[in-house]
Amino acid sequence: MTGRPSRRQLFGYAGAAAAGAAVTGGVVALSNEPAAQPTAAAGPEATRVISPYGDHQPAIAAASPKHAELVAFTLLAGTDKADLGRLLRTWTSDIVALSAGRPAPGDTAPELAVPGVTLTVTVGFGPKVFGLSGLTDRRPQGFSDVPAMSHDRLQPGWTGGDLLILVGADDAVSVVHAVRRLVADAAPFAKPLWRQTGFWNSTAPDGKPVTGRNLFNQVDGTGNPAPGTPEFNSTVWTEDGGTTLVVRRIKLDLDTWDELTRSEQERSVGRKLSNGAPVTGTAEHDELDLEKRDADGRLMIAENAHARLSHHSENDGRRIFRKGLNYVQDTGATRESGLIFLSYQANLVSQFLPLLARLDAADALNEWTTTIGSAAFVIPPGFSKDGWLGQGLLS
Numbered sequence: 001m002t003g004r005p006s007r008r009q010l011f012g013y014a015g016a017a018a019a020g021a022a023v024t025g026g027v028v029a030l031s032n033e034p035a036a037q038p039t040a041a042a043g044p045e046a047t048r049v050i051s052p053y054g055d056h057q058p059a060i061a062a063a064s065p066k067h068a069e070l071v072a073f074t075l076l077a078g079t080d081k082a083d084l085g086r087l088l089r090t091w092t093s094d095i096v097a098l099s100a101g102r103p104a105p106g107d108t109a110p111e112l113a114v115p116g117v118t119l120t121v122t123v124g125f126g127p128k129v130f131g132l133s134g135l136t137d138r139r140p141q142g143f144s145d146v147p148a149m150s151h152d153r154l155q156p157g158w159t160g161g162d163l164l165i166l167v168g169a170d171d172a173v174s175v176v177h178a179v180r181r182l183v184a185d186a187a188p189f190a191k192p193l194w195r196q197t198g199f200w201n202s203t204a205p206d207g208k209p210v211t212g213r214n215l216f217n218q219v220d221g222t223g224n225p226a227p228g229t230p231e232f233n234s235t236v237w238t239e240d241g242g243t244t245l246v247v248r249r250i251k252l253d254l255d256t257w258d259e260l261t262r263s264e265q266e267r268s269v270g271r272k273l274s275n276g277a278p279v280t281g282t283a284e285h286d287e288l289d290l291e292k293r294d295a296d297g298r299l300m301i302a303e304n305a306h307a308r309l310s311h312h313s314e315n316d317g318r319r320i321f322r323k324g325l326n327y328v329q330d331t332g333a334t335r336e337s338g339l340i341f342l343s344y345q346a347n348l349v350s351q352f353l354p355l356l357a358r359l360d361a362a363d364a365l366n367e368w369t370t371t372i373g374s375a376a377f378v379i380p381p382g383f384s385k386d387g388w389l390g391q392g393l394l395s
């Protein structure tokens, strides 16, 4: 496919590897100067740069960003494997620049590129990519679309997608700016299908990292495998260093949720609202006691409690790695609230789908939650300084 000239072609491009950077544990200290800024970014903030390089796309195992935007794209008619390669090489250059706080090539608002905001970009390929000529035998084992569940009320405007970018940062302006650049550079090949904006807070008032809360006020993420552990690695990474991602847009009915007593709310999950501890324990990371009964002989973590039904011990050891983003969608004076549920797993079919089906059939939370969007993507491995994102698939 021959697209119209991109801004990059019009403005020219100086090369992706302009930044010399010293890498320390995934965080790079920049050795070159970013674009001139009205105020000096000195001190610890200046090193809050997540290296774009590595075996895996870096955002997955990193702490959740405060702000994030996902854009799913539809491939334009005629976009082929070679075009995708062109786009991914361009996006790689953009990602290297934007992560370092430098403007991307052809940037029309270069001052909006700032370092120190932990900016990351994650890219994924939707099912249709594996239907393109030359790629039909490259669909990873264990990747499929997610079938609609009985409780789903999927809206086309939030569902599917051939490509994905997920941009995160601790600064909302930086996210919007990076997304704008990446979307502009995709224009010859793909157009946005949906966009979702979310936010998350996993920092306590004293600055320490904590498990964040969703808009039900639940501590959400406690049961996750911890990044860097063997359990995390086997849950998330495929052999080549990639993974798969499921995106579910789940509407939360806060009005009916608020009609419950606090103990009813806690019973629906089996964990306390105060600190996320199991209702059978006291501290957040205490093990769930799935056998414990109260004075009346009732199971303290109910049969249909979300934490029981989704627990690996009740699911033949299946685990996933969840990273939620809260969202609000305002239409005039009306607000919808929800969770952009993100699940990473090496094998979507064997790890995620059985868990989803189980929750769809019996989860107590179903009464207050409705899934209105759903999409699945292959997340390719990371790239090195002399490589590009998606190279293994598209070169």
Ligand code: HEM
Pocket: 214, 216, 218, 219, 220, 221, 222, 223, 224, 248, 250, 269, 271, 276, 306, 307, 310, 311, 312, 320, 322, 339, 341, 352, 355, 356, 359, 365, 369
């Ligand atoms: C809006 C919908 C959802 C909400 C509000 C929600 C909330 C929660 C909460 C509060 C916990 C307990 C704390 C924790 O371990 O993180 C939890 C655990 C969990 N949830 Fe969800 N969840 C939702 C949807 C889902 C879906 C769709 C899945 C998978 C298909 C899922 C899978 C899990 C898993 C695997 C755990 C960990 C269980 C454990 O090992 O202890 N959740 N969720």
